[in-house]
Amino acid sequence: MLPPLRRRLIAGLPAAALAAALPASARAQAWPTRPVRLVIPFPAGGATDIIGRTLATRLGATLGQQVVVENRPGAGGSIGADAVAKAPADGYTLLMGTGSTHSVGPAINPKMPYDAFRDFAPVAHVANAPSVLVVGAGFPARTVQELVALLRRSPGRYNFGSSGIGTYPHLSAEMFKWRAGGLFVVHIPYRGTGLVITDLVSGQIAFLMDSVVSAQPHIRDGKVRALAVSGERRSPSLPDVPTFAEAGIAGMDISNWFGAFVPAGTPADILSRLNRDLNAAVRAPEVLERLERAGAEPAGGSPEQFARLIRADHENWKAVIRRAGIKPE
Structure with a gap:
């Protein structure tokens, strides 16, 4: 219990100062109100x-x-x-x-x-x-190596999408381009993954590096096809999808x-x-x-x-x- 003088002083404080005047344990117990x-x-x-x-x-x-x-x-x-x-x-x-x-x-x-x-x-x-490399269900590449070969044959022709400049999907895709030997693919930034998926399915972009969490529903309903997952081991939620290392691309343990x-x-x-x-x-x-x-x-x-x-x-x-x-x- 607070001494009488301290109680009187605290009673006259504004709300913000009152919170600061309380002992830490009392403040934590009071929060959130x-x-x-x-x-x-x-x-x-x-x-x-x-x-x-x-x-x-x-x-x-x-x-x-x-x-x-x-x-x-x-x-x-x-x-x-x-x-x-x-x-x-x-x-x-x-x-x-x-x-x-x-x-x-x-x-x-x-x-x-x-x-x-x-x-x-x-x-x-x-x-x-982990991240997963996905293409539209109708895209001609069915493996990572087929995708790399296709992109190499036509440098600059294809695009990839992400949820924005400087995001994990953006930099993961840039890392894939680099680890695959230096691919020339144009980056198209979007405001969110949902918009990227729409253009991926329609063929407006070639591929997307997305989180397994947000890509998984679209993989399951057949809208997109997963080619590889990042990390040292396969994702338990996508056990049939190889890792990048298994697909021949080293250094994608992200x-x-x-x-x-x-x-x-x-x-x-x-x-x-x-x-x-x-x-x-x-x-x-x-x-x-x-x-x-x-x-x-x-x-x-x-x-x-x-x-x-x-x-x-x-x-x-x-x-x-x-x-x-x-x-x-």
Whole structure:
């Protein structure tokens, strides 16, 4: 119980100062008192959206407040990420970030509207997802080697799509072009994966490097054909699809990560509670089942572990961009 003098002083404080005056343990117990917003910086239906919505329901039940999902797509995820970077650091605004927003994008675009390392506090690494190389069901190439041969015969004739400049799908495709011996294929950026799939199916673009999570439904319904998956082993959700190494393309052991962030300056006690509750959400049986069915690999860990992963991934992509000669568009 607070001493009488401290109680009188606190009673006269405005709401914002009142929250700061409370002991950390009391503030963490009081938070949240209203719904929490989870910003998804990509359109509905993509991998980030699927993973974010899967976690939001469980997290809301744990917090005792609704977690409202808000899609803020555009500019390769930077519009939504920037909105969170500039939001109040009070624990009521979270970002479902990815390698696109925090490692790949900043590695290729030095003019991002936010600083990926200074403007955010990493909360928890929640999932990973390998990439899959897909073509339209009617496209003439049925294997990776057939696709490479076709692209080599007609340099500059074919296009590939992505969910935006500097996103994981963009850089994964650039890495494939490089690892395949230097293919000349034109990049067409879109506002989201759904639009890319439409043009892939109609034959407007030749291929897409997408997350297994967002590509899997289209593979299953026969709209697109999977040629290879990234990573060291086959995806459990696509067991018949070879890895790039099995298909003859080495060096494609890449995987996109997904994780929660809050604005820098968010109180440490709120950050700690969010980390604890997100780790619990990722381990919940219904969340595990949904993530694994979607093709994602559940993760977890401390904010410090997540921060190290982001930095290492960022440095890795900087090296790839430099070696492959990839330029900002």
